[in-house]
Amino acid sequence: MPTRLEPDLRQAFKAIMSNRKKAGGRPGVTLQQVREASERLARSGYRVSIVNIRYELGTGSYSTLQRHLRTLELEDAETLQKVLSRTGKERS
Secondary structure (H helix, E strand, C coil), X not given: CCCCCCHHHHHHHHHHHHHHHHHCXXXXXCHHHHHHHHHHHHHHCCCCCHHHHHHHHCCCCHHHHHXXXXXXXXXXXXXXXXXXXXXXXXXX
């Protein structure tokens, strides 16, 4: 059966728990870090892959790296589409 905390202990426990909530986890790998790592890999002639990006960064979960890499691929596709649509309009 759980014991009841004394008032002083209860306040101390609440203070500790509130600080834990504010601290959060590790910040994680950012999209910008993945972008820079993929550009370095491409410039060096290496394949841009999740494994190579993780090796380049030295950290990051595969799921986070996959999500960021997918975002970069979508951004590149949108940029390419805009360039192609502008090129097509100019030639008409």
